[in-house]
Amino acid sequence: MSTIVKYEKGVKLSRKPENLSFIADPTTNAASQGSHATFITHAHTDHSIAFPDAAAKVFSTKIASELYEKLTAKRPKNTHFIEFEKKQKIEDVEVKFIPAGHLLGAAQILFYFPDMTVCYTGDISTDEMLTVPKAKIPDEEIDVLITEATYGSKDIYFDSRERTKITLLKWIVENLQNKRTPLINLGHLGAAQEIIAFLNSMLSVDILCDSRTSKINETYKKNKIQLNWENYEDIDVSIFEPENTVVLLPRAAKKLPSFLDGHKITRAMVTGQAARFAYTKFDQTFPFSMHVNSTELVNFIEKIKPKKVYTLYGFDSELAFLVRHKLKIPSRPLKLAKKKPTLDEYLNDKK
Template sequence: MIYLDNGVSVYNSREYRCDPKRCVRDCVNLVSHGHFDHVPSSLSQAIVTSEITHAIVESRAGVKVERTTCEHVDLLDSGHVPGGSMFLINGDKKVLYTGDLCTRKKYFSPGARPVKADTLIIESTFGRDKYVFPPTQETVGAMRDWAEDNAACGKHTIFYAYTFGKAQEVIAALEGTELFTTGPVLKVNGVLRKFGYRLDAEMLPDEPGEPAVIVAPGGGKRDPLLKKYLVAGARTASVSGWAMDRGLTRAAYTDTAFPLSDHADYQELMDFTKAVSPEIVYTLHGFSKELAKDIRTKLGIEAVPLKKGHLTLSNFQ
């Protein structure tokens, strides 16, 4: 039995809660990664998660969290962010919950790899065929060229990227460039360095000087320090898979955008699903209806979008 309510609940010999909004007593609470929209607001119960996610959650939430294991759950690299996990739940049936995933090679991961399962619960953030990303190296090359052009014009460059995951990906991708960032990103970098990650970025100077390349949180526009660089004429870019939409720069109030994403694109979602070869697929988040339809029509696999309150027993009879 699978249903969407307080995360994704899976009954497979026992009860599991995948990325619950609140941890629940007397069930297995599974937390896939350290982004706030996947971390429970209540952490009073022990969670099954990776060592890195545990450290990130404690650092970002500012609380102590008990970490545990479950013999019936395998943690698999999701390729999304450092420490991100998919969960293979072993019971009467094998259920694979991807959480957010990315199958492309990253600085911290070779990318998520499919495993056989009876049921697949897969994210569908970019589950429309218009979202097929260009090769990563092509995007990174364009980012480097843009920053160099800005410097040649005496302009600072600001890449806006999520504090955890995307910011580190940009820092790693631009290795060899002198990079600066702000406190929130440096805090996450400090946690990841304990696990052996090399992330070369320094604290942004208090006053603008020579043209700088800056990696900053998307919400950093409100940072008083960053405002000094904006006033000095810094050029700005959003780094997001949504850069495939022409309207992103206008919506984000940036000069340009680059389609570097922590998520799988449409074709990668389809290829991953085909390789898992499940009996049934449940899609959630983003374009869940569109992806489910294409999985049915193009792959010939039963698929339905998982909606809140939707209860299904079909795969557990």
């Protein structure tokens, strides 16, 4: 009669005699089709591939499903919406979504099994930001916490988000004063909206985005997050004021939009990954992330006081180590390391 928690192309929660299985954030269609219910924490595509799969019974927030459609131009099917903070019975198990921060509509999921309460965080941020609240600490006792560990290593350091935003602002202002248009590469969904909201609050410059980011911005606006920007793919280029404009580009964009031809520009990359990697093609990098860093993760877990912690994504072993040593809570990566080959297997492989 016990609940089994493991990683099987997604966070898999199953109960044996009842033959019940749930999956959260599956990474293959087969994983969700083999489960009674599929849960999606948020719209980022490494968590949300089950949305367009009609054969999967998907539970998510309404905003996550809308943002997924804007981000991918694929239509979610067979999706059932769950509101934050409202317990709902799914296959006889009570489930609740609570805010995760990270991006609009992102949820942590609580599963109230008879023998244990499980919380799966999805991706989280614990700072109060302009576009998202901080990840909520569950009210109830948590037996098993499954937490993201994207930046779960203490070797990855980023400055406070406030300070990074101010540094970015200074860089923009200096360049505009020198008559160079700042171009900023950053994630379509999450970081882009937070940076737009911040720039709107600090400067009266025009912000130009691509069509996809504009569509995502519309969903934020509909949900009462005030954002001001224009879509450079449908503006009249003659109204572009190079000395009073900031251009946001998709994170992976290499080609520049043609309205910038012949203008003096400067380029920046905004991403948490800038704390790990050098982006040498850019004039400046800003390690800004909508994910928690390792210190924030440890503080978050300390407040929850779970009995056991599984770590997932990114630096899972490093975070599990921090949790064991700093918090004295049993912890290990949810994904077990691949089985090591025996000496015979190793030697036979070499032949």
